[in-house]
């Protein structure tokens with residue numbers, strides 16, 4: 001059993017934050033909310049503690065972690081050089097869901113970097129996260145707080161179900177605001193490359209730093225180790241249907257109902273009533289899908305779905321990141 005502490009996200013109790021910070025300083029693991037998803041954190045400067053994260057998640061050891069900072073001073077302890085583009089992006093998007101890959105100081109956070117000469121860093125926009133980092137007074141390495149390969153956790157209950165007994169404490173700050181992971185931008189190359197699409201779009205980044213390359217080529221996939229592994233998947237098989245195509249959605253669901261329970265995540269209401277069909281209806285926009293898709297996948301999994309049918313949304317704005325995660329869940333990328 002792992003203790004889960006419920007905190008007021010706007011006014012987290014000092015006592016709870018100090019307790020959590022103490023665990024971090026002693027080399028323990030604490031799960032905490034960010035504005036994107038829950039992370040499971042350790043002192044980024046303590047290699048033994050960071051290695052415990054890889055064990056707890058069953059994470060491949062070649063997949064580096066994001067290091068979370070609460071101040072510019074903390075960032076300067078970690079990276080060799082802050083390019084001008086990074087300055088502009090931090091000014092515009094930090095604290096917020098943007099991770100920057102920068103050149104690492106040779107002696108800083110090498111366990112989190114999985115030995116790479118670069119380091120992924122971000123400043124989260126969440127009071128609990130920021131106060132935890134500040135109080136621990138050390139950068140915190142934190143991947144999403146799920147068992148490797150499973151959907152990222154957007155509620156403390158998801159962390160409990162994946163990591164209870166494997167970590168020391170969970171800070172429960174309620175449902176996360178955004179629900180899809182941060183955008184990962186590599187600034188060690190020119191032009192910069194989006195390694196993982198996220199809430200902050202390529203267009204928004206290009207608006208600040210000029211040319212930004214898209215993520216989806218083999219070469220780029222090879223550069224962000226995490227994007228090579230199967231990701232964000234429920235246990236059930238996932239099939240994607242076109243947006244708004246009622247006939248296609250119905251056919252896909254009905255075609256599988258004989259073989260077992262079917263879950264449906266959609267925005268177009270579908271009039272099939274069947275004891276082996278359960279649907280989660282979301283709004284037809286990136287905000288709604290981002291916030292609820294992982295929760296819906298987990299809910300349909302625990303209900304016993306053998307197949308989850310997901311109706312696509314438009315790939316514009318943050319819809320690109322949402323569809324990237326849905327395709328990965330379906331094993332298409």
Ligand code: TXA
Pocket residue numbers: 034036037038039040063064065066097099101113116118119120124142143144145180181182183184195196223224225226227
């Ligand atoms: O929103 C988020 O980013 C959440 C919250 C907790 O901050 N964190 C998160 O971490 O999603 P994780 O570990 O699940 O994903 C980190 C991604 C992986 O795809 C990893 O390969 C990539 O960032 N990454 C980390 N360090 C890197 C590096 N030095 N170079 C390239 N990619 C890196």
Ligand code: MG
Pocket residue numbers: 143144152
């Ligand atoms: Mg993850």
